[in-house]
Amino acid sequence: MTAPAVTGASPRPSAALKRLTGAVTFLLPLVVLVIVWEAAVRITQVHPGVFPGVGAVMKAGAESIRDGSLWMHVGASMGRVMLGTVLAILVGVPLGVLMGVSPAVSTFLTPLFRFFSVLAGIAWIPIATLWFGYGFGAIIFVIFNAVFFVVAYNTLLGVSGIPITLRNAAASLGAGPWTMLREVLLPGALPNIVTGIRTGLGFAWRGLIAAEMIATNVGLGYMLFLARDFYRTELIVFGMVVIGILWLLIDRLILAPLERRTIERWGLVRS
Amino acid sequence: MIAAENPFARVWGAYLRLIARFPSVGQIVPFLPLIALWALVVELGVFPRAFFPGPVDVVQSFITLTWKGILPAYLEDSVVRLLVGAAVGIAVGIPLGLLVGLSSKAHKALWPILLFFQAIGDIAWLPLLIIWFGFGLQTMTFVIVYTVLFPVVLNTVLGVRSIPLELHRAGRSLGAPPWRIVTEIVVPGALPNIITGLRNGLGYGWRALIAAEMIVGTSGIGFLMFDSRRAGSVVEILLGMIVLGLLWYAVDALILAPLERATGQRWGLVAR
Amino acid sequence: MKSLSIRNLSKTYFDPYAGKHVTAVQAVSLDVPEGEFVCVVGPSGCGKTTILNMIAGFIPLSGGEIVVDGRSVSGPGPDRGVVFQSHALFPWKTVLENVAFGPKMRGVPLADREAIAREYLALAGLAHAADRYPNELSGGMQQRVGVARALANQPAVLLMDEPFASVDAQTRMTLQEELTRIWQERRPTIIFITHDVPEAVFLANRVVVLSKGRVLKEIDIDLPRPRVWDALIEDERFKTLSAQVLQLVRSA
Ligand SMILES: Nc1ncnc2c1ncn2[C@@H]1O[C@H](COP(=O)(O)OP(=O)(O)OP(=O)(O)O)[C@@H](O)[C@H]1O
Ligand SMILES: [Mg+2]
Numbered sequence: 146m147t148a149p150a151v152t153g154a155s156p157r158p159s160a161a162l163k164r165l166t167g168a169v170t171f172l173l174p175l176v177v178l179v180i181v182w183e184a185a186v187r188i189t190q191v192h193p194g195v196f197p198g199v200g201a202v203m204k205a206g207a208e209s210i211r212d213g214s215l216w217m218h219v220g221a222s223m224g225r226v227m228l229g230t231v232l233a234i235l236v237g238v239p240l241g242v243l244m245g246v247s248p249a250v251s252t253f254l255t256p257l258f259r260f261f262s263v264l265a266g267i268a269w270i271p272i273a274t275l276w277f278g279y280g281f282g283a284i285i286f287v288i289f290n291a292v293f294f295v296v297a298y299n300t301l302l303g304v305s306g307i308p309i310t311l312r313n314a315a316a317s318l319g320a321g322p323w324t325m326l327r328e329v330l331l332p333g334a335l336p337n338i339v340t341g342i343r344t345g346l347g348f349a350w351r352g353l354i355a356a357e358m359i360a361t362n363v364g365l366g367y368m369l370f371l372a373r374d375f376y377r378t379e380l381i382v383f384g385m386v387v388i389g390i391l392w393l394l395i396d397r398l399i400l401a402p403l404e405r406r407t408i409e410r411w412g413l414v415r416s
Numbered sequence: 417m418i419a420a421e422n423p424f425a426r427v428w429g430a431y432l433r434l435i436a437r438f439p440s441v442g443q444i445v446p447f448l449p450l451i452a453l454w455a456l457v458v459e460l461g462v463f464p465r466a467f468f469p470g471p472v473d474v475v476q477s478f479i480t481l482t483w484k485g486i487l488p489a490y491l492e493d494s495v496v497r498l499l500v501g502a503a504v505g506i507a508v509g510i511p512l513g514l515l516v517g518l519s520s521k522a523h524k525a526l527w528p529i530l531l532f533f534q535a536i537g538d539i540a541w542l543p544l545l546i547i548w549f550g551f552g553l554q555t556m557t558f559v560i561v562y563t564v565l566f567p568v569v570l571n572t573v574l575g576v577r578s579i580p581l582e583l584h585r586a587g588r589s590l591g592a593p594p595w596r597i598v599t600e601i602v603v604p605g606a607l608p609n610i611i612t613g614l615r616n617g618l619g620y621g622w623r624a625l626i627a628a629e630m631i632v633g634t635s636g637i638g639f640l641m642f643d644s645r646r647a648g649s650v651v652e653i654l655l656g657m658i659v660l661g662l663l664w665y666a667v668d669a670l671i672l673a674p675l676e677r678a679t680g681q682r683w684g685l686v687a688r
Numbered sequence: 689m690k691s692l693s694i695r696n697l698s699k700t701y702f703d704p705y706a707g708k709h710v711t712a713v714q715a716v717s718l719d720v721p722e723g724e725f726v727c728v729v730g731p732s733g734c735g736k737t738t739i740l741n742m743i744a745g746f747i748p749l750s751g752g753e754i755v756v757d758g759r760s761v762s763g764p765g766p767d768r769g770v771v772f773q774s775h776a777l778f779p780w781k782t783v784l785e786n787v788a789f790g791p792k793m794r795g796v797p798l799a800d801r802e803a804i805a806r807e808y809l810a811l812a813g814l815a816h817a818a819d820r821y822p823n824e825l826s827g828g829m830q831q832r833v834g835v836a837r838a839l840a841n842q843p844a845v846l847l848m849d850e851p852f853a854s855v856d857a858q859t860r861m862t863l864q865e866e867l868t869r870i871w872q873e874r875r876p877t878i879i880f881i882t883h884d885v886p887e888a889v890f891l892a893n894r895v896v897v898l899s900k901g902r903v904l905k906e907i908d909i910d911l912p913r914p915r916v917w918d919a920l921i922e923d924e925r926f927k928t929l930s931a932q933v934l935q936l937v938r939s940a
């Protein structure tokens with residue numbers, strides 16, 4: 146059979162097909178990894194309490210889905226991350242803009258925010274659990290400050306990095322403070338803000354898992370730590386895979402494209 | 417300008433000139449009002465003192481713990497762990513990154529796996545590591561190496577792939593054999609990215625270390641903080657946090673910043 | 689015999705967007721004897737860069753043969769020095785280290801290769817900039833270093849792809865005069881690609897006009913040397929030759 150001559154139809158592979166082959170080439174190595182893992186477990190005959198096989202992990206996963214515990218833990222973790230992050234952005238961005246507008250204020254406050262963004266996240270767990278007790282409040286606090294300081298610091302950098310000529314130009318075109326904020330300051334700082342959110346969330350996600358291991362009785366971190374008490378490595382590995390997939394989804398499907406879009410759109414870096 | 421008559425503006429101008437000459441002053445002075453505010457809140461007794469100790473208490477505990485030798489010993493433990501982790505992470509991460517960056521076959525095969533393992537994150541490994549190695553040094557070392565490794569690998573790959581084709585071509589038409597292309601062009605070209613990876617890796621690794629010390633540790637700054645938490649001693653927790661912050665400044669000033677100044681900034685590859 | 693000879697060279701690309709093969713270079717033959725300065729001109733997209741990249745060995749040939757110094761070419765090599773439009777200096781090496789790179793790859797000891805590098809830097813008028821990094825130089829200086837780096841390797845042929853296209857007009861004229869001076873002093877074999885007709889006529893012994901991947905015409909430039917712009921700009925011969933080449937390029 147000869148291929149039909151190309152007529153009106155586009156000879157290019159369709160976008161959907163391209164995305165599909167992209168997904169397959171991405172997943173293939175991971176599938177191979179799973180096969181290698183299973184083969185290694187069978188060949189070495191390692192004790193399942195030390196290193197579980199694929200089947201055991203899938204069974205543990207299926208069970209945790211059936212009895213609803215997976216959704217409970219995932220729901221708790223995601224809920225905390227979202228709440229803490231949204232709060233941090235709501236407070237951090239306006240504060241960062243306010244601080245960045247005046248060169249004097251930003252010169253003075255930059256070192257402070259740098260210090261606290263260095264500390265952001267895990268280092269706050271001990272004091273947060275003392276102040277708020279074990280549980281929801283402490284975890285939200287850890288996530289909040291992981292995101293807050295990094296976002297506020299990056300917003301501050303972004304706003305104070307907007308060329309003064311741009312602000313003068315807008316002012317001479319008659320922009321009031323509100324227009325200035327909407328049309329110049331926020332768009333100008335947006336790439337920095339998004340980068341800040343991405344970095345902050347990276348810290349927050351780790352802080353979350355650590356805090357859940359220490360300070361709560363629900364959530365993915367707790368699920369892992371509880372499974373450890375019973376030497377249920379298959380449940381631990383399943384939890385790790387869930388954590389990996391969740392973060393890949395958050396980072397690759399939301400944060401990275403967002404960052405790329407804002408940075409590229411304003412031509413701040415090439416390509 | 418009218419503002420020049422204003423005494424505040426004059427003081428501010430003097431301050432700006434001062435920090436222009438001594439940048440480190442500008443990094444310290446802003447903390448003074450913050451510490452004063454902190455001391456004031458404590459003196460006013462807004463919160464119970466045991467719950468919210470003041471700067472003086474922290475300094476006192478610093479002196480006591482240093483005098484007893486606990487703080488220096490813990491600090492040394494943490495720093496050594498961090499350095500070992502960084503060294504292994506670099507020694508493995510850079511060659512791996514070069515391989516994945518240079519060979520499109522290796523890239524196809526390994527890139528998704530690298531992304532996935534990075535996404536799992538260091539801390540999620542702790543329960544499994546505790547089962548494997550118990551509570552102790554091996555577990556912590558693994559976590560640190562793991563955390564430093566991925567940012568270094570991923571950034572090395574990015575760096576290798578960002579080297580313009582022209583530079584490869586220039587090297588080859590000047591007679592460089594493949595391995596010289598790697599040492600003379602690929603490694604230096606990727607170096608700014610590698611250092612960025614190291615910066616991110618240490619930033620994450622150092623957080624992971626604290627978490628590991630809290631959860632499995634028997635020494636180190638993270639352990640100090642968590643142990644104090646058990647004892648309900650807020651002042652030592654605050655001390656630990658301040659030490660951690662300063663430790664990062666030291667790593668930045670002594671290792672990362674000089675590296676960046678000597679490489680990418682000098683070559684005009686990254687903005688100063 | 690350090691000459692270059694191209695026989696029946698052709699190149700087809702697969703264009704993934706059109707879904708078919710396109711011919712960029714078709715049956716090009718060209719002989720460049722030792723010490724000649726040849727300029728290749730032609731409208732955008734006529735295949736100039738493709739030819740140069742094949743000579744340099746950066747891309748495979750679809751047909752034909754390239755013989756340099758009696759040997760058939762496959763892959764890049766130090767017998768063919770390249771000067772790039774985007775200078776392609778190594779940002780992490782000083783100017784001196786850049787120029788010494790070729791000799792270093794040949795295993796020349798440090799002191800000797802630095803001496804070689806200094807010699808060629810002096811030839812390019814850049815002795816004072818030896819210890820600077822490329823990003824600390826102006827565009828014109830960067831191109832001079834690029835020329836010095838290629839020459840320091842003593843290639844049989846020097847290949848230049850629009851090396852002066854991105855410098856300002858004054859600097860470009862200076863660079864052109866310097867290049868003719870260097871050529872007269874050292875007599876390297878040069879293939880110089882440009883779409884700037886006066887530049888081609890100013891520099892070359894022979895101008896090759898390309899059109900749609902084929903050689904349209906070769907024109908000998910018998911202007912006297914040394915060539916300087918002050919003299920040539922009003923020169924009748926120069927004007928007629930330029931007009932002749934320009935007409936060919938525009939009709940191409
Ligand atoms: N990698 C490639 N894939 C497909 N087609 C290509 C590729 N490189 C070049 N071409 C095509 O080959 C033809 C010749 O390109 P080439 O770059 O040699 O032109 P040029 O004469 O150097 O043009 P210019 O003066 O604009 O630099 C063009 O039609 C171009 O589209
Ligand atoms: Mg071209």
